[in-house]
Amino acid sequence: MSVLRARLSAILLAACLLFTGQTVTTPDRAAAADPGYLMAHFIGEGSTGQQIHFSHSTDGLNWRDLNGGGMTLRSTVGTRGVRDPALVRSPDGSRYWIIATDLCIGCGQNWDQAINDGSRNLVVWESTDLVTWSQPWLLNVAGAIPDGRNAWAPEAIWNPATNDYVLYWATNKPVNGVKKHRIYYARTRDFRSITTPQIYIERSGTQEIIDTQIVALPAGVGSHRYVRASGDGQITLEGSSSILGPWTHLGNLSGIGLTGAQVEGPMWMKFRDRNEWTLYLDQYASNRGYLPVVTTDPSASGTYRLPASGSYSMGGTKKRHGSILELTAAEESRVLARWADSPAKRLQSYNFPDRYVRHADFDVRIDQNITGPDAQFRLRPGLAGSGTVSFESVNYPGYYLRHSGYDFQLAHNDGTTQFAADATFRQAAGLADPTWSSFQSYNHPDRYIRHYAYQLRLDPITTATGRGDATFRVTS
Template identity: 50%
Template sequence: MWLNSRKFSAAGCIAALVLGALSMPAQAAPAASPRDGYLLVYFTGEGADGEQIYFATSKDGRNWQDLNDSKPVLLSDLGDKGVRDPAIVRSADGKKFYILATDLRIANGKGWEAAQHSGSTALIIYESADLVNWSAPRKVDVAAGISGAGCAWAPEAIYDEASGDYIVYWATISPANGIDKARIYYSRTRDFAAFTPAQLYIDRPGEAGIIDTQIVKMKDRSSGYQFYRASGDGQITLEGSNQILGDWTAIGDLRSVGLTGKQVEGPILYQLNDSGQWALWVDQFAANKGYLFLASSNLSSAGNFRILDAGEYSMGKSKKRHGSILNLTAQEYQAVTARWPAAR
């Protein structure tokens, strides 16, 4: 069964869609074009327009410039009329891009307690064929089937070559086994419109919750694992696996560089185009300082990370909160910066 944000006039149409989606062969990813820039999608905070989608770009992955005069690029008028924690995804065939975000606006005055335990269980999704022209937002209720679900936060997605599906995963706070806490759930989709019912993905032992999970795929497996993920679970924990939905091995956390989950959240992992290095950003929410930049040449050990000196990077004009980074081709970079020029 698939949950669909689009309505059909007959049950037979729904059945045909489901059977067709399940029988489709896995898509082979096209040869990747050289990457020559980066796009960051993010929100800025709980101000009047802070919980909308902003864009920033970089040529080197270290120094960033706000686009659109540091104003929102995409707005939501659905659900809570706010979008936080955006994630941007390139389709497997390279023909589309999707932005998934939390349906939440704390500036509405509802408060964090209500947002966690009686908030929206939907995601807000945008799509584009060129990163410049974006669809109107659509709301997809992915977590409504989870018993006692109070929210659906910080969505991410990764393509599963084995099945031809995208695995969409997010955090939901709900009671289970006598404990009300955040757990990671997932659904499968082929088009970011029809979704399978939510299933439990990650549940930490005892009362420990988990949020803000992000998975990245390695270009090769020489580092030990095909996939790595970073999560907020009291620490910023790094894990490795060779299957997205398989067993994961704990690698370590950021205590080795003096950071804990009480200080930082919302990890972003991405690879720098000009080297084999990986960048890890963490949101300094406790100090209200925005992102801190760490780097590593090998994700197989959390001890390989170092915090960059302030002079080694710049984040642009606006304070950037929990977002996502897409590596761009030169043509994509030019198109985005032509449409929304850099802030001066």
């Protein structure tokens, strides 16, 4: 009996070892179930390239454009363009902000104007869930800097020492006869009001500094609690035990062939499953967007290495100066559902087939032969109920077709129950042709979307003319 027990014990031990070996050698299976990363960025020039775009990655190196590569937020304030977004999460995870440069090159302003007489404001959005965002507001940060000419490339980091955020950005300003960009900082709790700006980083002589981003390191990694990377002619690394300094020079990335003449917009990302970091750098000189540089110690310049060929993919759009957030499972689920790749569609009138639904100055009508983004919508799952649809504007993401007083407008989703009900419809067989579609109001089920004198309305349908007016084709 003891021999049998010994044999059984040996078999059980071998099985346990085999099982253990299998789990150790397949870490990718567990990692694949972990939440991924969200990048907020802009993609280039023009009125739609200089807006907020989102991308997602499961591993931090291979990225997929969200929302079909289209905008996820559009600025309607200031210059009506944004660059260099920073994505900020509150310490308790209850709030999120995006802060960005108020800048739209080629949209009525050139580089010389932006440098010497640009916007003194930052553009700010706020959210409680990463998917429904407030309308943007302007935060004047450089107006309190005497003779400050602009406000560029904002970043923010929570400072546990002062229990608020350190908000920092670049402003071009003459000091002692030298006009150049310096990094200024102020403190804030809500990105609506700030303390008096102070100089944070200044380089000697005429050397400018524009882009800076700080990463916090865990205990036991590197020689400093915080490391910042800055674009100042080099990609300079500095370390400190305090966000407000003093800071120690740690070197730069010239040893791997990367200088400020080639790259800018440093963006940190910590890998979730290991003590390894990526410093993404925007290859602006060659117009190629982000490149990941990997290190096991951000404070040691000699540990950085260029990526192997084919080891990363930036997706379909060019990723430029932005910010990365490590997602929780709940955040990832919400983000991927909200920004799913829903194709852009048009709504063609049944009885005026050369006309399509479009918005103009946020009013909604049918016009002839419209093909641009003002006539394009993404049919989203209904905001108010399952089995329904809502129409989100391609040109103004976050804005939906919504009835108010039975008239239609393109309106920003304010997150209320009333808005959701007013912007939700049931797609049914066309009242004039069952191969087309009609759209019944969710909260006024006796009424349908129809056009009247080319304007969109919500009306009861009782006549043949009304049935034709209330019938549309969803088309590309």
